[in-house]
Amino acid sequence: MNKIQQYLLDHQDEMIALTKQLVNIDSPSYHLAGIQQIMRILESRMNALGMTTYQLESGKPGTVLVGQLAGKESGAPVILSGHIDTVFPVGTAQQRPFKIAGDKMTGPGIFDMKPGIVIGLYAIQALKHFDLIERPLKVIIVSDEEKLHLASNAAQLIAQEAQGGAYGLNLEGTTATNTVGTSNRGGMIIDLTVHGRAAHSGSEPEKGRDAVVELAHKIIQLTALTNLQEGIHVNCGRITGGISENIIPDQATTSLGIRFRTLTQRDQLLQQIRQIAHQHVIPETTTDITIRTQIDSLEATATVQQLFANLDRAAKELGISPLIAANDRGSSDAGVLYAQGVPCIDGLGVVGGAAHTDQEFASVHSLVKRAALIATLICTKDA
Ligand SMILES: [Zn+2]
Structure with a gap:
């Protein structure tokens, strides 16, 4: 002592x-x-x-x-x-x-x-x-x-x-x-919001641009970024979107909980998430990203x-x-x-x-x- x-x-x-x-x-x-x-x-x-x-x-x-x-x-x-x-x-x-x-x-x-x-x-x-x-x-x-x-x-x-x-x-x-x-491990919370176009799903569905379907495609790609061996985890922990069964949804959001091991991984993830945000399956939809918080590793x-x-x-x-x-x-x-x-x-x-x-x-x-x-x-x- x-x-x-x-x-x-x-x-x-x-x-x-x-x-x-x-x-x-x-x-x-x-x-x-x-x-x-x-x-x-x-x-x-x-x-x-x-x-x-x-x-x-x-x-x-x-x-x-x-x-x-x-x-x-x-x-x-x-x-x-x-x-x-x-x-x-x-x-x-x-x-x-x-x-x-x-x-x-x-x-x-x-x-x-x-x-x-x-x-x-x-x-x-x-x-x-x-x-x-x-x-x-x-x-x-x-x-x-x-x-x-x-x-x-x-x-x-x-x-x-x-x-x-x-x-x-x-x-x-x-x-x-x-x-x-x-x-x-470091972490980020990122909101990803898809904007589409609303339309009556019964009378003129062709006019709609479905934000929920676009987000669904993105969620598959986003969660595929997970690599547990490398310490990377992307969790689509919350989704919201649409307002009614007979309206093509014009907006859908997911809040991502992200974990990473290194600052290099963080930068790579941000780049990949931006890429996924900007490539669309449903034409004429747009997506924006908000980083709500970020804690470095x-x-x-x-x-x-x-x-x-x-x-x-x-x-x-x-x-x-x-x-x-x-x-x-x-x-x-x-x-x-x-x-x-x-x-x-x-x-x-x-x-x-x-x-x-x-x-x-x-x-x-x-x-x-x-x-x-x-x-x-x-x-x-x-x-
Ligand atoms: Zn503590």
């Missing part, structure tokens, strides 16, 4: 108390009252650590909280990122509030990912206590990650704030103490591998080496950082499971272990 871990162990009860406080405030995406309440708590915690803070409106509604701490040296900051929103509606915290039994904590957002924020802040507090902050630090916290920043500015704000970062540590949870994420490239190697050295010091890199995790904001050229490791938050269910749980001991891992990495000279 190094001195950082000992310090954090001495503060474990405080970490649990802050976790409890955050979990017991409902903060589903867009629930501004809960979001603001949590952001105020976190902002005052950051200020108490000597950080300068500001909040940016991300719309929809929501906020992005940014905290900065100067290091002894100037230069590129280390970025810690996370989200405070959960998938649970208002009232959930009252129904099943924070509970602790042995090593197990439960409550809404206990794994995804409120304790991750606690872990990040206490890692900074430990570093500050031992006067070990060499590089500047920056914390970025958002409130609509669970909605993939749909129709908000949060992803752009993260990208803007992350620019020029030395490296990023995303505080989502993970399944085991020695497991972190070095690659995540995190790829285990050389810079990410180097960061992983440095993290593994820190893990060795704490007796939790070798670290295991979990691949193909779900989308997260780690991809947004990575797309800005900031190498990033994901899954540095609490250890637990059953995200997005009422069985969600997390390990008490992982609070200290994960905070110690992060702090030890940050204060270790780069290899």
Whole structure:
């Protein structure tokens, strides 16, 4: 055990108390009252650590909280990122509030990912206590990650704030103490709308241009883009179109849920989807595309591998080496950082499971272990 871990162990009860406080405030995406309440708590915690803070409106509604701490040296900051929103509606915290039994904590957002924020802040507090902050630090916290920043500015704000970062540590949870994420699949939601021409299907069907039939052809082509081995999945998860049995439908829409492994795949998919949109089986129909949201993938490239190697050295010091890199995790904001050229490791938050269910749980001991891992990495000279 190094001195950082000992310090954090001495503060474990405080970490649990802050976790409890955050979990017991409902903060589903867009629930501004809960979001603001949590952001105020976190902002005052950051200020108490000597950080300068500001909040940016991300719309929809929501906020992005940014905290900065100067290091002894100037230069590129280390970025810690996370989200405070959960998938649970208002009232959930009252129904099943924070509970602790042995090593197990439960409550809404206990794994995804409120304790991750606690872990990040206490890692900074430990570093500050031992006067070990060499590089500047920056914390970025958002409130609509669970909605993939749909129709908000949060992803752009993260990208803007992350620019020029030395490296990023995303505080989502993970399944085991020695497991972190070095690659995540990215995702997009795209609406594809076919416009045709309405006509009476009984008296003059020849005048109609059937948007539903055109969309049906396209759906076959779109889902054929799926290549599970390559990590590509295109899901036509929702379709709407037409208004009546005796009208040739003049409009039909599908909402596509898309997952990919690399930014190259993302670009290729976009090109293929545009191609499918613009080739028609039913003449005189037209199709337009709206990208409703896009989360970039995190790829285990050389810079990410180097960061992983440095993290593994820190893990060795704490007796939790070798670290295991979990691949193909779900989308997260780690991809947004990575797309800005900031190498990033994901899954540095609490250890637990059953995200997005009422069985969600997390390990008490992982609070200290994960905070110690992060702090030890940050204060270790780069290899
Ligand atoms: Zn999450």
